[in-house]
Amino acid sequence: MSYRVVQWATGSVGRAALECVIDHPDLELVGCWVHSPGKKGRDVGELIGREPLGVTATDSIDEILALAADAVVYAPLLPRPDEVAALLRSGKNVVTPVGWFYPADTQAEPMRQACLEGGTTLHGTGIDPGGVTEVFPLMLSAMTAAVTYVRGEEFSDIRTYSAPDVVRHIMRFGATPAEAAEGPMTKLLDGGFRQSVRMILDTLGFTTTPEIRTVHEIAVATAPIDSPIGTIEPGRVAGQRFHWEAVAAGETVVRIGVNWLMGQQDLDPPWTLGEAGERFEIEIDGDPGTFVTIRGWQPEPGDPADAKNPGIAATAAHCVNSIPYVCAAELGIRTSVDLPMVTGRAHPRFLNTGQ
Known part of the structure; x- marks a missing residue:
């Protein structure tokens, strides 16, 4: 089964997440929200230095909310609960490295309500928090x-x-x-x-x-x-x-x-x-x-300044690899304690493409 995925924001984690989504055999990139006007209207593949993907970046929240998608990797610099709630109400599961790892009731209740309205699930994960620290x-x-x-x-x-x-x-x-x-x-x-x-x-x-x-x-x-x-x-x-x-x-x-x-x-x-x-x-x-x-998960001495930061890549991978498990989970806020063990997937070159 293939899950349709939207990437929200294309900072360092967002760009790494895009690459993970593209390489994941069970995921299909169908949308991308960007903050910068200079990225609006560009092919997402171009934004990350790959071949064109046929997916155009947008800065319109309404376009993303209207899009038919199963999940959103929500990775802005700072979270906005109203955005997350709107995505959940629109029928999209949300995986994010910027919050809701194990929220207290006061923080969780508005999101639980949004999940009920949208029939969706919210999951926070990453590297720390979201990995090493719990x-x-x-x-x-x-x-x-x-x-x-x-x-x-x-x-x-x-x-x-x-x-x-x-x-x-x-x-x-x-x-x-x-x-x-x-x-x-x-x-x-x-x-x-x-x-x-x-x-x-x-x-x-x-x-x-x-x-x-x-x-x-x-x-x-x-x-x-x-x-x-x-x-x-x-x-x-x-x-x-x-x-x-x-x-x-x-x-x-x-x-x-x-x-x-x-x-x-x-x-x-x-x-x-x-x-x-x-x-x-x-x-x-x-x-x-x-x-x-x-x-x-940290750069090695001598790595070029523009090399991908392994910690950022690990954060993105943990989010993206969680998507199939989150989409299959019961609705509501699901923490890492609630989900089955999340694993990665084999490199595309090792997958049977039918050829």
Whole structure:
């Protein structure tokens, strides 16, 4: 069975998602919404450097709502609940990396109602949140009895993140510590990562009432640092750590977060990524314990500046690979705990085309 798919937005994740949809044997691209007027009216294949696909990009929400499609990969920079609700009411399932991973009732109720009206399903997934920070630790926890602690963490050199406007204006690298502390990043991350923590707590059965706290730490440059967003001057933000910790009965039982550094030189405090370098880590304490290091989702040293970021590609792939499972799911909000195990598909060259 082939599912008809719309891509919403063509930023870095959106472009990667388009490639995944095109290469997925069970999916057919039928529409694409774009924000930029310069992309409107162009063939989507041209937008991603491929042969023409016969699908024209549009900036009309009404055109997308009227389109006959099974699913939308909703990947804007910032989510708009009214857009998501409209897509759901129009009869389209929605998969997204920007929210609704494990929403609280107040956030979920409007979307549940939209799903009921449209007979549709909403699913949030990705890499973190949506992968390392809850889904994969929960999968690995099947190998452990009496779990006492779960950690999922990212360690990245942010110089390889190919979204300079986000790095400077939203993450606030290069700003003063006060500007970064008051910036939007903590609030933006807080909603998603707290959902990750709650998914772990609820699924593993931590029945005590935990305190979930957010920790934001900043490192500044001690000398000028060359970066993709320009020179970061001494005293300006060059490293940030965001962590979310659940404390139950006086013990930290869940810790998830990100460590983002603008290189590993000339920082105060003198943070580094450690001898292990860029990576994702998953740790579970119990009987027995588990420790997993994941590599391959960050650019390798020497990769060209315009190379596809593997972490962005992984985020997009997790969304796109979820589409058949979401389309087959019961209507409503379905989290990763509700769905069967999501897997990828073989490269098209290994598929029988009937020739």
